[in-house]
Amino acid sequence: MSGPVLCLVEVDDGEIAGPSQRALAVARSLASGPARADPERADPASAGLPADGGLTAVVFATLGGPADRAAADLAGQGVTELCVVASGELTCYAPVAWARAIEQLIAARSAAAVVAAATDRGAEVLAHLGALTGLPVAANCVAATATSDQNWRLLRHRWAGSLLEDAILAAPVALLTVAADAVAADAVADDGAVPEPASASPDASGQVVAPVSGGAMIPAADMPVTTFAPALQAADLRVRATQSAGQGGGMSLATARVVVGGGRGVGGPDGFAALEELAGLLGGVVGVSRVVTSQGWRPHRQQVGQTGTKISPELYLACGISGAIQHMAGCQSAKHIVAVNTDPDAPIMSRAEYAVIGDLNEVIPALVAAIRAAGGQE
Amino acid sequence: MDILVLVKRVPMVGGKMVLTADGQDVDTRLSGFTVSPHEECAVEEAVQVTERLGGTVTVLTLGPPEAADQLRDMLALGAHRGVLLETDGREWGPIATAAAIAAAIGELGPAAFPLILAGNEAADTGGYQVGIRLAHALGRPCVTGIKRLEVAGDLLRAWRDYGGGQEEFELALPAVVGVKEGINLPRYPSLPGRLRAKRAQIEVRKPAWQADGLRKIALRVPAGSAQRARVLGHGAGAVPELIRVLGDIGVLAPAGRAEADGTVA
Numbered sequence: 001m002s003g004p005v006l007c008l009v010e011v012d013d014g015e016i017a018g019p020s021q022r023a024l025a026v027a028r029s030l031a032s033g034p035a036r037a038d039p040e041r042a043d044p045a046s047a048g049l050p051a052d053g054g055l056t057a058v059v060f061a062t063l064g065g066p067a068d069r070a071a072a073d074l075a076g077q078g079v080t081e082l083c084v085v086a087s088g089e090l091t092c093y094a095p096v097a098w099a100r101a102i103e104q105l106i107a108a109r110s111a112a113a114v115v116a117a118a119t120d121r122g123a124e125v126l127a128h129l130g131a132l133t134g135l136p137v138a139a140n141c142v143a144a145t146a147t148s149d150q151n152w153r154l155l156r157h158r159w160a161g162s163l164l165e166d167a168i169l170a171a172p173v174a175l176l177t178v179a180a181d182a183v184a185a186d187a188v189a190d191d192g193a194v195p196e197p198a199s200a201s202p203d204a205s206g207q208v209v210a211p212v213s214g215g216a217m218i219p220a221a222d223m224p225v226t227t228f229a230p231a232l233q234a235a236d237l238r239v240r241a242t243q244s245a246g247q248g249g250g251m252s253l254a255t256a257r258v259v260v261g262g263g264r265g266v267g268g269p270d271g272f273a274a275l276e277e278l279a280g281l282l283g284g285v286v287g288v289s290r291v292v293t294s295q296g297w298r299p300h301r302q303q304v305g306q307t308g309t310k311i312s313p314e315l316y317l318a319c320g321i322s323g324a325i326q327h328m329a330g331c332q333s334a335k336h337i338v339a340v341n342t343d344p345d346a347p348i349m350s351r352a353e354y355a356v357i358g359d360l361n362e363v364i365p366a367l368v369a370a371i372r373a374a375g376g377q378e
Numbered sequence: 379m380d381i382l383v384l385v386k387r388v389p390m391v392g393g394k395m396v397l398t399a400d401g402q403d404v405d406t407r408l409s410g411f412t413v414s415p416h417e418e419c420a421v422e423e424a425v426q427v428t429e430r431l432g433g434t435v436t437v438l439t440l441g442p443p444e445a446a447d448q449l450r451d452m453l454a455l456g457a458h459r460g461v462l463l464e465t466d467g468r469e470w471g472p473i474a475t476a477a478a479i480a481a482a483i484g485e486l487g488p489a490a491f492p493l494i495l496a497g498n499e500a501a502d503t504g505g506y507q508v509g510i511r512l513a514h515a516l517g518r519p520c521v522t523g524i525k526r527l528e529v530a531g532d533l534l535r536a537w538r539d540y541g542g543g544q545e546e547f548e549l550a551l552p553a554v555v556g557v558k559e560g561i562n563l564p565r566y567p568s569l570p571g572r573l574r575a576k577r578a579q580i581e582v583r584k585p586a587w588q589a590d591g592l593r594k595i596a597l598r599v600p601a602g603s604a605q606r607a608r609v610l611g612h613g614a615g616a617v618p619e620l621i622r623v624l625g626d627i628g629v630l631a632p633a634g635r636a637e638a639d640g641t642v643a
């Protein structure tokens with residue numbers, strides 16, 4: 001591969017969105033050539049080919065362009081070009097138009113690969129790009145290496161990360177999405193300097209870890225900012241977001257520092273009062289299992305898991321939850337998991353760090369009382 | 379309105395992922411099979427639309443002969459017609475799958491389905507593209523990740539989550555929409571529904587397998603899923619130890635503040 005790796009970067013409030021950071025880590029590893037020696041995985045005969053085309057961050061200027069802050073951050077992520085896609089017609093998100101623009105950018109730059117985060121937008125745009133170009137798309141990757149001109153060795157998630165797949169992608173241009181909830185890529189040095197481009201290598205659990213420290217310093221000013229004006233047809237703009245509205249208010253399950261989980265073991269809608277109370281005391285929110293939402297005990301927006309919300313709290317206190325893989329797929333990024341369950345052999349016992357064996361209807365009220373008592377003493 | 383819904387048969391894995399000895403597949407000897415919750419919701423949504431506007435719901439799957447079971451499950455939820463694109467059990471990639479579905483729709487009469495719903499992504503392979511590739515093959519607009527939709531005449535309005543809020547799309551029918559769980563609360567199959575599903579005739583077609591650009595080498599279960607939790611104790615007696623752990627983790631502070639504020643009575 002010779003051309004640059006293009007990475008679609010989503011900017012959120014002037015900053016690089018978390019999932020895009022992970023996409024950048026994988027894109028950087030592709031752009032910087034041979035994957036870190038990984039005796040377990042890499043076939044020595046097919047170690048990655050070095051690329052020389054650099055890493056181009058592609059940002060769509062629907063909201064007046066990326067903030068300077070994001071540009072500086074991108075320079076600190078090993079990005080060698082920031083390409084701002086702008087056109088009078090592109091005033092809001094339009095999936096086919098975004099894909100069309102990237103298709104034209106692939107041709108203009110002779111790009112070797114396109115990488116995007118597997119967010120709603122990233123996954124959607126890359127699927128459209130795959131359809132427009134007839135190229136395959138590998139979704140939810142956690143690592144990628146070029147093994148020859150048209151071959152890519154990939155590690156990707158299946159079952160939302162409950163399973164890993166080693167795969168080979170045969171394509172003149174690799175189209176990849178990167179698992180949006182894989183563990184955060186390490187931030188680059190505070191001074192904005194770029195360390196030597198490092199490869200994103202998944203650890204044994206299949207999470208992306210991007211070692212980026214030490215190495216060559218490239219000042220942010222060296223990253224050229226270019227603009228690209230795609231040629232769009234009316235049909236490309238047929239589907240677009242006509243309105244985006246934040247709801248605001250309330251703590252988000254996805255970002256809460258503490259999540260108190262409730263499953264079938266809670267027994268019914270009334271049982272959640274104690275969990276809500278505990279969540280309030282811990283400055284957190286309640287999350288639930290699919291059994292709870294499909295029974296109609298709680299709304300789906302509180303569901304944690306593969307088809308619900310992915311959480312990344314400091315503490316996940318899972319009460320009356322068995323620990324089905326599809327539920328656990330939603331809390332892979334939780335720092336600490338504590339289970340409260342009557343069954344010492346429940347599957348969650350092999351995923352949690354700590355466990356209390358017992359009836360949550362007894363344990364949770366006692367815990368609430370103890371926290372209140374301790375608080376009262378302060 | 380006649381609506382087509384795409385579903386996929388996947389193993390119903392519970393607490394533990396177990397692979398076959400060759401690492402090529404999930405061991406399904408002890409598991410049942412199901413469709414993704416996204417797809418169940420897509421069927422429910424289609425049934426609700428036809429309950430309001432009239433018309434029929436056809437469910438289609440590409441899979442092994444046994445996938446007829448999942449079509450029957452969906453018929454029991456209120457779908458009217460089941461179509462099986464029968465495979466020999468080999469895994470199909472998204473390009474070939476979308477092409478086979480597009481060809482089948484061509485034969486079923488493309489005009490017959492102004493609305494095609496798909497689950498947002500398959501539960502197992504998570505490729506996120508069959509619906510979109512199908513939309514391109516049929517020359518239709520498409521939107522995915524949808525948590526709410528409204529059909530009014532030839533227009534479809536659809537909403538999905540974005541940045542703590544929602545974004546809205548307007549599509550002219552015919553269209554393809556990828557649906558997510560949470561768009562509705564699927565009903566339980568009724569007894570008459572189940573009986574009807576059992577007797578229903580499934581239409582079978584046999585498309586030819588084609589290689590995709592993405593080839594599986596092997597599957598593996600991520601490491602770190604076999605630790606053992608440290609048991610802090612039993613019942614309410616474990617609370618002091620639990621409090622100590624929560625303190626170590628550093629999550630007890632907000633409670634103290636809330637108490638001090640008097641916001642928690």
Ligand SMILES: Cc1cc2nc3c(=O)[nH]c(=O)nc-3n(C[C@H](O)[C@H](O)[C@H](O)COP(=O)(O)OP(=O)(O)OC[C@H]3O[C@@H](n4cnc5c(N)ncnc54)[C@H](O)[C@@H]3O)c2cc1C
Pocket residue numbers: 262263264265266288289290291292303304305306307308309319320321322323324325326327330340341342343346358359360361389390391392412413414415501
């Ligand atoms: C494709 C697919 C996607 C899915 N997506 C999701 C998802 O996003 N999120 C999700 O949660 N599930 C999902 N599921 C469903 C998942 O497989 C499980 O069915 C579900 O997570 C089980 O919920 P549960 O743990 O509450 O119930 P159960 O599995 O029934 O477990 C209940 C637990 O509570 C314990 N218990 C009972 N009474 C008490 C008590 N009084 N005190 C303490 N403990 C008690 C029991 O010992 C048991 O361990 C999905 C399934 C599929 C096939």
